[in-house]
Amino acid sequence: MRIARAEQIARNIAQQVERGHLVPGARLGSVRQAASEFGVSKNTMVEAYDRLVAQGYLEPRRGSGFYVARPRPKTSAAIRPAHVSEAIDLVSLLREQLNQHYAVRVGDGRPPAAWMEGSELGRHLRLSIRGGERIEHGYGAPQGYGPLREMIAGRLIERSVHVTAEQILLTFGANHALDLIVRHFIEPGDAVLVDSPGYYPLFGKLRLARANVIGVRRTADGPDPEDLEAKAAQHRPRLFFTQTLAHNPTGTSMTPAGIHRLLQQAERLGMILVEDDPFADLLPPITPRLAALDQLERVIYVGTFSKTLSASLRTGYIAAAPALIRSLTDVKMLTVVNSSGYVERLIHDLMADGHYRHHLNRLRERVARASAQAMSDLTGIGLQDFSAPAGGYYLWCPLPEGVDDVALARRASEEGIFLAPSSIFSLDREAHRPALRINVAYAEDPAFLDFMRQTCAEGAVA
Structure with a gap:
């Protein structure tokens, strides 16, 4: 029920933006004020605002609130996709079966979507239907x-x-x-x-x-x-x-x-x-x-x-x-x-619905924490010369002098540790310096750190 109400509120505000009643740059009421105005809980209002941010109607400003976003240019209506009007070659026949410009479809290669209505596939997928849009089982x-x-x-x-x-x-x-x-x-x-x-x-x-x-x-x-x-x-x-x-x-x-x-x-x-x-x-x-x-x-x-x-x-x-x-x-x-x-x-x-935006916020925090921890742990066991990750999952870790990356990966595999040696990523394997690609999400594993600590202490691995 909360999700349905949030969607109604989001649709109401979106219409006000589209009709010009809310102009770009206008500040909306706080979550508390808007929740009181619409007669809903603060959680429902947060859900509505998140949907509007995801759909491009609003933009959040940290510590200030939510503002009407600048309008984006129209997209699909401005440019009509080119298509061949007759099935004169294999590409145009395929294109027509996918785009469906014709009402009479004797040349189609599949049964009509109506034959699939009520199928078990539809029942199990339970895909949402927005605005009365019909979900078809075609290409x-x-x-x-x-x-x-x-x-x-x-x-x-x-x-x-x-x-x-x-x-x-x-x-x-x-x-x-x-x-x-x-x-x-x-x-x-x-x-x-x-x-x-x-x-x-x-x-x-x-x-x-x-x-x-x-x-x-x-x-x-x-x-x-x-x-x-x-x-x-x-x-x-x-x-x-x-x-x-x-x-x-x-x-x-x-x-x-x-x-x-x-x-x-x-x-x-x-x-x-x-x-x-x-x-x-x-x-x-x-x-x-x-x-x-x-x-x-x-x-x-x-x-x-x-x-x-x-x-x-x-x-x-x-x-x-x-x-x-x-x-x-x-x-x-x-x-x-x-x-x-x-x-x-x-x-x-x-x-x-704003769920992806929430997920990204959590994921960014996890990546940042894991990256900082990985750099601290690797430095602590004697590894160095690596660059700080720039927001992704990977850290490139050069190996100590005398350590062969492929030999190290084979030795690690015997202990149940999966490593990614630099040789796999390099076209010129003779010129590259041995290194490891380390996924920061797994870098704090004690077995991995102990293995690498021992490697640094021993020196050469060939």
């Missing part, structure tokens, strides 16, 4: 659930990346997003640049595509500009895949100056930059990133909910120029047909 729109794309576009605007929902393509997580980009751009033999150390599953995808994968040395401040310049001049790559913020595996973030320099290099060298940003929701929206400076002209932006919500939900997205999104949507249709509308609705509802 759904090929770009993904529209309201979630609208919400993601709003979050990107908060990060100063000015996009519309038509510039968002939903995927099965960031890995699927990267796979679509590789399939679209890469031909066998093409040169592609990546961070080294970097995201090792990406190395595998590029090798499957038979690309010439070239590592650019990653420093604490980002890709080494001189190494990038030399390798780009030699190999003429079309793409550079990089993680600007809370880098996996080193945990570090690029400086604003480094971001600006990288964009200048990409422009001069004719490269497309693919910015993978898995920890964006844990970082302040104003954090500088490639996509914000470039506005998706030369940058393709990849986001995900897997690192902040659940890896099992497998939902991510690509933000890019409209023409590229249309092409990537075709690749998505040809490879997996569509992503999961059920999961996308679930994530949308969590965001719209």
Whole structure:
């Protein structure tokens, strides 16, 4: 009952904002005042305000209260998706089965949604229905659930990346997003640049595509500009895949100056930059990133909910120029047909109800506490030379002289300890300094600390 009442209140205030009765910048009553005005408890009023913040109608200001947010630009209504009006090839036939422009559907490849009404699937999923919207058991729109794309576009605007929902393509997580980009751009033999150390599953995808994968040395401040310049001049790559913020595996973030320099290099060298940003929701929206400076002209932006919500939900997205999104949507249709509308609705509802925002607040606090504890514990057992994590889960920990990272990982496994050696993340395994990627969530485990303390005391491990 409290949730239903909170939704009614949120809808009432949202209508006042949309009709201009509450103007941008206007301060709303405190939770206590508003609860008295609406005749509800303070918890119900907090729930209503959280929904309005999640939906972009209000913005909270610490110690001051809630204010009407600046209006966001209209998204889906402004740009109509292109479609082929006849089933003249396999892509247009797939597109019509997903978008459904025709009322008479003799050429469809599935039964009508009405045949699935009352199915056991529907009873068990118990998905919420908002505003009388009917949940169908078909493929759904090929770009993904529209309201979630609208919400993601709003979050990107908060990060100063000015996009519309038509510039968002939903995927099965960031890995699927990267796979679509590789399939679209890469031909066998093409040169592609990546961070080294970097995201090792990406190395595998590029090798499957038979690309010439070239590592650019990653420093604490980002890709080494001189190494990038030399390798780009030699190999003429079309793409550079990089993680600007809370880098996996080193945990570090690029400086604003480094971001600006990288964009200048990409422009001069004719490269497309693919910015993978898995920890964006844990970082302040104003954090500088490639996509914000470039506005998706030369940058393709990849986001995900897997690192902040659940890896099992497998939902991510690509933000890019409209023409590229249309092409990537075709690749998505040809490879997996569509992503999961059920999961996308679930994530949308969590965001719209304010639950995701609460979860992120708790998660940020946990990450901050665990990062501080990990640095203290590791320093206490004699490890050093590591950089402080920049808001993600990882800390890059160089090993003492004479310790081989792979040999150390094998020895740890014999004691039931799983380690991630730096060799896995580096393309040039001869040149890299042995290190470990440490997940701060597990770093305080006594068995791990005892094992590493013994390693530091013994010295060489080979």
